[in-house]
Amino acid sequence: MxxxxxxxxxxxxxxxxxxxxxxxxxxxxQPSSQTGLNQKLNFMVTGLQDIDKCRQQLHDISVPLEVxxxxxxxxxxxxxxxxxxxxxxxxxEQVKGKIDxxxxxxxxxxxxxxxVFPEDxxxxxxxxxEDPPT
Amino acid sequence: xxxxxxxxxxxxxxxxxFYLLRELPGTTELTGSTNLxxxxxxxxxxxxxxxxxxxxxxxxxxxxxxxxxxxxGSHDSSSLRSLIEKPxxxxxxxxxxxxxxxxxxxxxxxxxxxxCRLMHIQPPKKKNKHKHKQxxxxxxxxxxxxxxxxxxxxxxxxxxxxxxxxxxxxKKKKKNRHSPEHPGVGSSQASSSLR
Numbered sequence: 001m002x003x004x005x006x007x008x009x010x011x012x013x014x015x016x017x018x019x020x021x022x023x024x025x026x027x028x029x030q031p032s033s034q035t036g037l038n039q040k041l042n043f044m045v046t047g048l049q050d051i052d053k054c055r056q057q058l059h060d061i062s063v064p065l066e067v068x069x070x071x072x073x074x075x076x077x078x079x080x081x082x083x084x085x086x087x088x089x090x091x092x093e094q095v096k097g098k099i100d101x102x103x104x105x106x107x108x109x110x111x112x113x114x115x116v117f118p119e120d121x122x123x124x125x126x127x128x129x130e131d132p133p134t
Numbered sequence: 135x136x137x138x139x140x141x142x143x144x145x146x147x148x149x150x151x152f153y154l155l156r157e158l159p160g161t162t163e164l165t166g167s168t169n170l171x172x173x174x175x176x177x178x179x180x181x182x183x184x185x186x187x188x189x190x191x192x193x194x195x196x197x198x199x200x201x202x203x204x205x206x207g208s209h210d211s212s213s214l215r216s217l218i219e220k221p222x223x224x225x226x227x228x229x230x231x232x233x234x235x236x237x238x239x240x241x242x243x244x245x246x247x248x249x250c251r252l253m254h255i256q257p258p259k260k261k262n263k264h265k266h267k268q269x270x271x272x273x274x275x276x277x278x279x280x281x282x283x284x285x286x287x288x289x290x291x292x293x294x295x296x297x298x299x300x301x302x303x304x305k306k307k308k309k310n311r312h313s314p315e316h317p318g319v320g321s322s323q324a325s326s327s328l329r
Contacts, residue, residue: 016200020200028246034240038236042230045231068214068215070192071207072208074203074204074205076189085171085180085184091166092166096166099166123150124155128158
């Protein structure tokens with residue numbers, strides 16, 4: 001799974017490095033650098049070809065759009081993962097709390113109803129059979 | 135009154151006085167009462183992302199990427215969202231540049247103008263947290279370098295600080311007078327987790 005990302009990452013790093021070196025050449029250009037500049041320009045094209053070839057391996061990868069918001073704001077995308085996990089845990093705890101409370105309510109209600117309507121509750125329990133698995 | 139359609143099957147369980155009794159819904163192993171982090175083997179991921187402090191900036195995630203990547207994408211039209219909303223129209227093939235095409239890249243010798251030189255400059259990593267109040271965008275050439283302006287700025291800061299402190303004290307006194315029964319500043323963290 002990680003190998004297909006490694007290949008893309010390597011191509012991207014080389015591409016970015018090539019662009020960075022292009023920037024350095026262009027920032028203070030000398031005529032003798034023309035050949036090197038041309039090579040780097042063509043490497044941009046081949047670099048994009050290599051990156052494009054990586055698409056086939058990654059066609060099944062989905063990226064949530066919310067991550068792009070973080071990146072566009074200059075924020076670490078790992079914060080998105082962190083916040084997802086925190087929200088999932090908080091929601092998990094909240095729902096667990098509701099389930100536990102409803103179970104307690106059910107047992108309390110049955111208990112009190114049995115005190116008031118013992119015969120009917122006996123029939124009810126017979127119909128329901130055993131309590132559903134908790 | 136006839137029951138609504140679809141409810142006849144649910145009411146098959148009705149026996150005796152329990153005319154509202156319905157069949158129970160099916161049970162599942164996986165409910166909200168299960169620890170889903172454990173269930174999906176995400177404990178390692180949880181400890182990795184939530185156990186330690188995750189650094190805020192994009193440059194902490196991509197330390198080797200050149201350029202000012204911590205700036206918002208909207209500043210220099212480099213946002214990913216704009217790429218999704220308006221994808222560039224381009225051909226499907228990548229053809230190398232021929233000699234004739236490369237003649238268009240014959241550059242004049244000499245340095246670039248200052249405004250174009252910022253492309254590859256990375257901001258220096260700030261170690262001291264107290265310096266974050268200073269300007270965040272780093273200009274390579276400061277606009278004013280004479281020492282007089284620094285003294286003036288320092289004097290202004292010294293004059294303003296005691297005034298600000300007085301104002302803050304006055305505000306606090308007013309708050310205490312007007313609200314003796316209120317607990318004051320509420321806690322920012324609400325306890326919402328149920329265990």
